[in-house]
Amino acid sequence: MKRYSAFAVAREAMTYHQGWERAWRSPEPRDAYEVIVIGAGGHGLATAYYLGREHGIKNVAVIEKGWLGGGNTGRNTTIIRSNYLQDPSAAIYEKARALYEDLSQDLNYNIMFSPRGVMMVAQTHHEVRGYQRTAHANALQGVTTEFITPERVKELCPIIEINGPRYPVLGALWQARGGTARHDAVAWGYARKCSDMGMDIIQKTEVTGIRQKNGVVTGVETSRGPINCKKLCIVVAGHSSQLAEMAGFRLPIESVALQALVSEPIKPCMDVVVMANTVHGYLSQSDKGEMVIGGGTDGFNNYTQRGSFHHIEETVRALTETFPMLARLKMLRQWGGIVDMTGDRSPILSTTPLGNTFVNCGWGTGGFKAIPGSGFAMAELVARGEPGPLAAAFSLGRFTEGRFIDESVAAGVAH
């Protein structure tokens, strides 16, 4: 693999940029691998990458039914933060945020990590108390956040209306090292490194069945024939229930559509990420100038990758109230992704009833920010066969044992 650098750009310029090689190979699947990862989104590719980097397991295939990074990895609003209330969440999201800091150098691929700061504005007294509590919890967890005043909010984000008639801004939870990254580049960067380590990324290949013998996985059936494996890792977000059914177990997961939209590009007007959970809108400005807007989820199961229109109406209504200057913007695009929601709104990184089979799912509406930490923890789980400290609390068994990681109730936040 040729290293990317300023010198490489200069060198390739000599030959009119005809000499760039493909970032990853598209090989024919082999008969067998040590580990098969189903799903070439951010989480699946990161799992494969850390299996190779941390545990020396490079005989790995990543199988993807569509194209690499074409699911939720390419459909989110690219926000990165780790200001969670519960200790297990803070640990894995902060691990992810910390890995994002130098991921561009690690992967030799510019993922455009921009730690521009994330603020979650408090617009009710309940939220003020909630975020103050989170700030204290974060201080104990080693996650750097602070509760800031409305004046400071206005200073950091001049376009916000802090004296709105319905929900004035009463303060905010501020994480200065949160921010955004280029979501596609995260998938592409991991894919390029995985391919360089000799792993096979097999796109446009759908897994249609899971082979097992004596309660242990032996391989998968795919649209391009059977492939054997010693270990199987299912990382397919919205379609986790279908894969679990093939493997013969059930998951506490429901799949719903989550929407996002972007505006026409405008000049730079906002250099932080703002989340307003009471009115349910979150907003950041992309490098192209588009305002990137996160919307809501539907209340019913849905696999159509489009959501209901009234959620867009609600989101836009919330945003024009909080950011009056946006009222004149035209919206360019709207899209949906299918997110996998668990009962406690926390993810599942776990062994399963089928031997040597592991599942990483349930990231729901907040998976992008977790990609490096999720891959790191999952690789440890797959390599050792048992969870390390980051994944331990996120087992499937927590639903039987009542050890919920109750972010939705405790923090009341959109992820």
Added chain:
Amino acid sequence: MLVLTCPYCGVAAEETELHAGGEAHLKRFGPGASDEDFTGYLFGRENPKGVHFERWLHANGCGKWFHAARCTATLELFGTYSAQLTEPPEPIRKAISAKRPGWRWREFS
């Protein structure tokens, strides 16, 4: 936008008039049940890509709960029926079979 016809008041209700109530025909388990059954009841969910049965509330209408049979892959509605029924009635099953031959959902087919 989803439009479901309420089997009680007969109104063709839009999604904003309704509240989704999740998986239909749950078997309830309480004290004395095994851990597995109780976990399954509380957190295990049918999550099919295709034929699905759900409970819906006609919240901004007559206020009654009812059942709906729907396809989660196409958002097509097969029909709605009374909340008093403990399994999908024959006409609903026929309507589904006409469009999705060989469908299965939990113990129903």
